[in-house]
Amino acid sequence: xxxxxxxxxxxxxxxxxxxxxxxxxxxxxxxTPPPSVxxxxxxxxxxxxxxxxxxxxxxxxxxxxxxxxxxxxxxxxVAFVDxxxxxxxxxxxxxxxSPIAKFLDKNAAGGxxxxxxxxxxxxxxxxxxxxxxxLLDPQPKPGAHGTPVVFLHPKDxxxxxxxxxxxxx
Amino acid sequence: xxxxxxxxxxxxxxxxxxxxxxxxxxxxxxxTPPPSVxxxxxxxxxxxxxxxxxxxxxxxxxxxxxxxxxxxxxxxxVAFVDxxxxxxxxxxxxxxxSPIAKFLDKNAAGGxxxxxxxxxxxxxxxxxxxxxxxLLDPQPKPGAHGTPVVFLHPKDxxxxxxxxxxxxx
Numbered sequence: 001x002x003x004x005x006x007x008x009x010x011x012x013x014x015x016x017x018x019x020x021x022x023x024x025x026x027x028x029x030x031x032t033p034p035p036s037v038x039x040x041x042x043x044x045x046x047x048x049x050x051x052x053x054x055x056x057x058x059x060x061x062x063x064x065x066x067x068x069x070x071x072x073x074x075x076x077x078v079a080f081v082d083x084x085x086x087x088x089x090x091x092x093x094x095x096x097x098s099p100i101a102k103f104l105d106k107n108a109a110g111g112x113x114x115x116x117x118x119x120x121x122x123x124x125x126x127x128x129x130x131x132x133x134x135l136l137d138p139q140p141k142p143g144a145h146g147t148p149v150v151f152l153h154p155k156d157x158x159x160x161x162x163x164x165x166x167x168x169x
Numbered sequence: 170x171x172x173x174x175x176x177x178x179x180x181x182x183x184x185x186x187x188x189x190x191x192x193x194x195x196x197x198x199x200x201t202p203p204p205s206v207x208x209x210x211x212x213x214x215x216x217x218x219x220x221x222x223x224x225x226x227x228x229x230x231x232x233x234x235x236x237x238x239x240x241x242x243x244x245x246x247v248a249f250v251d252x253x254x255x256x257x258x259x260x261x262x263x264x265x266x267s268p269i270a271k272f273l274d275k276n277a278a279g280g281x282x283x284x285x286x287x288x289x290x291x292x293x294x295x296x297x298x299x300x301x302x303x304l305l306d307p308q309p310k311p312g313a314h315g316t317p318v319v320f321l322h323p324k325d326x327x328x329x330x331x332x333x334x335x336x337x338x
Binding site: 035038039040043045046047053056060061062063082083085110112131132152154159 | 203206207214230231251259276284321
């Protein structure tokens with residue numbers, strides 16, 4: 001059996017050891033570089049009529065705009081505006097359950113719906129982001145480009161609906 | 170004095186010549202390439218507190234964010250989020266006449282305020298754009314980066330306040 005003084009010393013040692021391990025883990029976590037996030041993949045603009053919007057970007061700004069294409073699985077018809085370093089995605093609601101229909105109810109003329117940032121590892125970036133912002137879905141899902149995406153709640157991201165998309169390089 | 174038949178032939182000739190000149194001018198205008206617009210210079214995000222917003226982009230997304238800097242002449246304190254191919258500009262109102270104060274009154278958590286596209290010749294691009302969208306100021310003015318800018322009315326640009334900025338390459 002331990003004497004009281006021995007027990008006391010052991011307890012103090014155990015506490016110090018626990019504190020040391022805890023601070024070492026915290027330091028290791030802090031030193032771990034966050035997952036690589038970067039490059040703006042696109043700015044998504046919800047519009048009531050994608051052909052009229054495409055003509056606007058082409059005629060007023062002289063930009064290259066792709067032919068609109070329907071993506072029924074995602075509830076949008078989309079046209080891409082080529083900006084050289086990134087792109088705008090013009091989205092018109094397609095079908096009754098379109099994810100942008102409610103946005104257009106509130107913003108009849110259209111408006112910026114979300115921005116999309118590229119990540120290398122969607123699972124790692126989603127887990128990292130979830131420490132400071134709510135994810136709209138807990139697990140990544142295939143996005144409009146066929147690669148996995150998550151959305152961060154706009155209220156946690158300065159009012160900006162933020163999509164993270166895994167893009168392999 | 171001309172005889173009636175001569176006058177009639179001359180009139181017809183003058184009309185044909187005028188039509189030819191007019192269609193030639195139209196064809197020349199159509200053939201003139203629009204001024205070069207391209208590259209997304211930045212997405213501007215209005216925020217109530219630029220230091221908190223900078224911490225959010227750094228901690229949640231692991232992005233590089235510059236130290237905030239005050240631009241009293243433009244009524245904002247700004248921090249730049251580096252996305253590699255472009256940047257986000259986080260803007261906090263500075264001073265009573267800040268151009269983003271009204272936006273934040275309506276969007277307390279913040280939100281996307283405008284997008285900025287680079288142009289080679291601001292006068293040519295502004296004149297071209299003015300054929301299809303209202304300019305907020307008729308003449309280009311020095312913007313926050315010291316280069317001349319114009320803003321296009323959001324109601325004419327799918328609900329998106331659009332800045333054109335002259336960037337020499």
